Amino acid sequence: MTPKRTVINVVSGKGGTGKTLLSCVLADSLGNLPDAETIVVDLDVFVRGLTSLLYYHRAERLRIADAEKLCVADLFVRKLKSRDSIAGNLAIAKYRSFDVMPAVSTINQVLEYDDIVPNNHREARDIVQNLLASIPEAYRFIILDSRAGYDELISATHELSDVSICVEEQDPISRITSDNLIAQLGTSSKTPLFRLVNKARGITALEQLEESPRGVTDLGVIPFDMDVLNSFGASNFWEEISRTLYRSALIHAWNRLSAKLDLRVDLPTNRISPVGSDWLESKAGMLSWRDRVYLIYGSFLAIAGLGYGLYGEQIIHIIRGEPLRAMSLFMGGVGLISTLLVFLRIFRK
Ligand SMILES: Nc1ncnc2c1ncn2[C@@H]1O[C@H](COP(=O)(O)OP(=O)(O)O)[C@@H](O)[C@H]1O
Numbered sequence: 001m002t003p004k005r006t007v008i009n010v011v012s013g014k015g016g017t018g019k020t021l022l023s024c025v026l027a028d029s030l031g032n033l034p035d036a037e038t039i040v041v042d043l044d045v046f047v048r049g050l051t052s053l054l055y056y057h058r059a060e061r062l063r064i065a066d067a068e069k070l071c072v073a074d075l076f077v078r079k080l081k082s083r084d085s086i087a088g089n090l091a092i093a094k095y096r097s098f099d100v101m102p103a104v105s106t107i108n109q110v111l112e113y114d115d116i117v118p119n120n121h122r123e124a125r126d127i128v129q130n131l132l133a134s135i136p137e138a139y140r141f142i143i144l145d146s147r148a149g150y151d152e153l154i155s156a157t158h159e160l161s162d163v164s165i166c167v168e169e170q171d172p173i174s175r176i177t178s179d180n181l182i183a184q185l186g187t188s189s190k191t192p193l194f195r196l197v198n199k200a201r202g203i204t205a206l207e208q209l210e211e212s213p214r215g216v217t218d219l220g221v222i223p224f225d226m227d228v229l230n231s232f233g234a235s236n237f238w239e240e241i242s243r244t245l246y247r248s249a250l251i252h253a254w255n256r257l258s259a260k261l262d263l264r265v266d267l268p269t270n271r272i273s274p275v276g277s278d279w280l281e282s283k284a285g286m287l288s289w290r291d292r293v294y295l296i297y298g299s300f301l302a303i304a305g306l307g308y309g310l311y312g313e314q315i316i317h318i319i320r321g322e323p324l325r326a327m328s329l330f331m332g333g334v335g336l337i338s339t340l341l342v343f344l345r346i347f348r349k
Pocket residue numbers: 012015016017018019020021022049198199200222223224225226228229230232246
């Protein structure tokens with residue numbers, strides 16, 4: 001039997017807590033698992049942070065979806081409440097390991113605010129229900145990137161989801177707005193609601209993430225990460241984020257959620273650094289793909305050139321007669337060159 005799909009609603013009391021970033025990185029992590037097709041829906045139609053994050057830097061991709069396909073905004077503007085009107089016609093774009101339903105079909109599309117706000121709770125519920133029912137069944141996970149605060153739409157998405165994750169920051173304002181939202185959502189629906197602290201200060205090591213969270217509805221903390229902030233929306237974003245403590249922390253939080261909901265979809269945490277050191281690896285992660293190719297070719301050329309230059313014919317005898325010595329020469333060369341390159345890159349930054 002195929003497992004039922006899970007709808008995850010990402011909400012927050014105040015804006016800017018990191019819902020959009022979290023939705024994308026979680027989608028990518030889940031989407032990389034076998035049999036865990038994942039789609040993220042940009043429900044924050046006005047701000048459309050997710051649609052911008054994923055597509056804005058691709059200048060040639062100002063148009064995200066075909067004009068005749070339906071984006072999230074179309075559903076709200078046209079108040080599409082019946083499945084017949086949209087099934088098979090949703091704008092769904094492929095993105096790395098997951099799919100995206102964008103808020104709008106062109107990134108700079110102007111919308112009338114009145115048109116995109118549902119008139120009442122009933123209408124909001126009907127539209128979201130229709131949207132969820134029209135998303136192909138092949139998806140194991142649907143992540144809803146909601147807007148901040150409380151309104152009819154948030155209330156409806158919470159009701160229709162399997163779980164809501166409230167993302168908050170560590171400051172008192174964020175905590176209070178989050179308490180308010182959680183209390184309000186709790187009055188209208190029994191959907192489980194969990195808290196996740198983002199942009200936490202003072203976390204520098206993976207071990208700190210393993211400490212148990214404070215309450216049963218807490219999923220833990222995700223550290224503030226300067227590299228994440230800097231690369232948000234940039235073309236090297238995915239390359240940078242994959243190695244961060246941010247991603248590891250998110251995986252920890254997800255695995256807690258998976259255990260609490262008995263989803264049995266765990267993300268792998270035991271990633272072993274291919275260079276033997278997390279620190280060195282995260283620094284080497286700054287290298288672009290071009291630099292990595294140079295590094296590998298450069299190392300081989302340097303070793304061959306220096307080896308022959310320094311030892312002449314002798315190098316052939318060493319390789320033939322003393323393979324251990326040859327290997328140690330080779331490793332020494334690779335180590336020297338990669339260390340030099342990594343340091344050069346760090347200082348240049
Ligand atoms: N853990 C983090 N460390 C550093 N910056 C973060 C972190 N989480 C989110 N951000 C940054 O905060 C800003 C707001 O994030 P975003 O995901 O757009 O929030 P929201 O969708 O809740 O409005 C973005 O610039 C993002 O890069």
